[in-house]
Amino acid sequence: MKTLIYIILFVNSFVSFAQENYRLSSQKDRLRQYSGQWVSAMNPSTDSVAKFPEIKMSSMNNFNNHSLTVEVFQKDNSNQYNPILYEIIGYDRVTDTVFAAGHNVQGAFFTGKGTFSSEKKWSMQDRDLNGNKTMKVDFNFQNNTDVILEGFDKNNNSLWKTRYIKNNPKNKNIGIQLVSVHDDMLKNPEQTLIQLGRMGYSYVETFVYKEGGFYGQSPEQFKVMVEKSRMKFLGSMTFFDPEDKNDDTAINSWWNKTIQDHKKAGVEYLSTSNSKLKGIKTIKELQEYCNYYNKVGKLCMENGLKFVYHNHADEFLKVEGVTVYDYFLQNTNPEYVYFQSDLYWMHVGGVNPVHYFKTYPNRFISWHVKDYKELGESGKIDFKDIFNYQKISGVQYILSEVEAYSFPPLFSVNLAWEYIYYELLK
Template identity: 55%
Template structure:
């Protein structure tokens, strides 16, 4: 019996081959500052107080060319505005320009630029041309930025650390294959970053011999939850067994399901890379029976099972599309489906047709594009999420497999696109 590994190898190769992408333009570097931020207890720590001294809301405008900044300070039991700014990239001067006003009514103009992906400097003058402030920004991670203000002589006046704290109210998940190398290197830091970006839960794909990223089910669950996120979904693989290996395969699934139950997982998915070799409907029936058996085990143990598609599922066998056969010949009580929108697009089928016809069979969507979400313009996400004949499923999982930027920046853009542009 063989555990399915081809997809894992493909994903790992993709991550490795694209790991050198960088954030090159001033506009993209500036966009790192977009989002909801709160100040840490002091500049030397990332710990957040119950009522942070500062809250900052940075809203992207003008197709990411600029942002509106609002800074609020906690005073006498409420948050009061102390600063507002418009910050943008000026195409003529090739500089980042800011126009702001503080709570004392002073209006100032700032000018500067990023000297690297993570270092940003701004020189501020008041409207009489007098020196106002020099500020240095140090993005120590995508969700952690240290600000330091200097007077005209170069003396440090203050330091403030901002930690990103995007909202989680729209229940957006992330497939961890999107940040696979980062998870292998430092799972705790990666999970903390994803939680701060606004992701509500994670979906894994690396279950092996009872472990997740080398940790037991309970260890991994505690690590995830300890970093402000939930472990709700998992994708794992086991090939269709030969007839004499059927019981062994179901025993493997039984143990696998037990491990996922211990981890607190709500749903378990699988996919298959053998489908292109199917020759007849008899083989399709064996697959359907296999998924029914797995789904029944999941139901008995309190979690939900779903089948995840790629493109091969939309090929035909004896005049019948494989995906259609699975939908018609698996038991709705035991087998749901996780639609990978991108692979449906690649296969040349219309996802809307499936969601209209089988509206109660889809537990989850994998929300993936040809690059970062929304970048290709080839998938009509608004039509999918706001269709009159069906609702989006319970679990919406963002996934990025091809990158224009470092993976952590790309998954932040995916969350922003879903949160601000699609999930109205």
């Protein structure tokens, strides 16, 4: 099966979801909002995009995110796209300004200099190579995936106005755990999902299954909302841990309803984790959990779903000399129970995930890829090496977590997409 790469930014269930009001303070960080693949909207007053947009733009990061290589293409009468502009836009640390140098299809070269007056507003003054002012361009970011541009002549008369909508590629099948943008989802789930789809995400995974629905939506409603954003509702984290693991009546009652609700939503798998492992003292208790997971996994399989166990760090504690995670792997039925390796929590737990992939090949249907801050920033986890072991692990869904933010969450999850797409999945 073709590997489905799924980014998930997940904070475990006992962590507070309160997020600080992070801001983009530096010119360099603000400029990164302009990275990605963009297309023009039908007109500046709407974010609707035609099947064949008039303009396509590629804006790629260079040199540790200090500059962008920008190429602009225009549609001709046969719906082919031809280059019309090429430029480098960068951040200059010495002057703390944004600069540009480029040329158009007629061969006219120009330079530009400007600043962000706020997180959302950026102005650039262009000049020809004789130093004469040519055009001023104002950029007004509506959000992380929507920016309005307007050009003015030297007398400040408007020359043109256009709107770019981010349209990053989905060919590497990257997804996201919606806990990463939990507050945004609570405020406006539809618009948040639209932004995520434009960033290049292909799938979502939830953790908020409650009263038979998701974010106040029925399973059918939420499925439609996700698909409208050009994504798929792929998976859901669910939590039910009965005191009596032999109470089949309670187990079947809760899980059968949960499974049916998720089938209506069109998901492929249900996942769970265990926050009670520190209290386990005997192998008998571990075996009771294995028996329970096998029951749930069998129910899921019989209903066309997969059941996935997600680890944190406590799985690498020992009970009567046996590592909990190894016991779970050895005593659950591979036909019923899949495993979701959380690479960050494995690192915290002091183990190398590659060891587990080699020891238990084909048991790990998915990974969670999380760092101590934004993905790839800490330097503590060698993600590039770990990604060499996708095949032996049996991974189908690769999930990433961001638990601590340096930037606004929607900005950070865009950085996460870029890291996975450009650095790990070359």
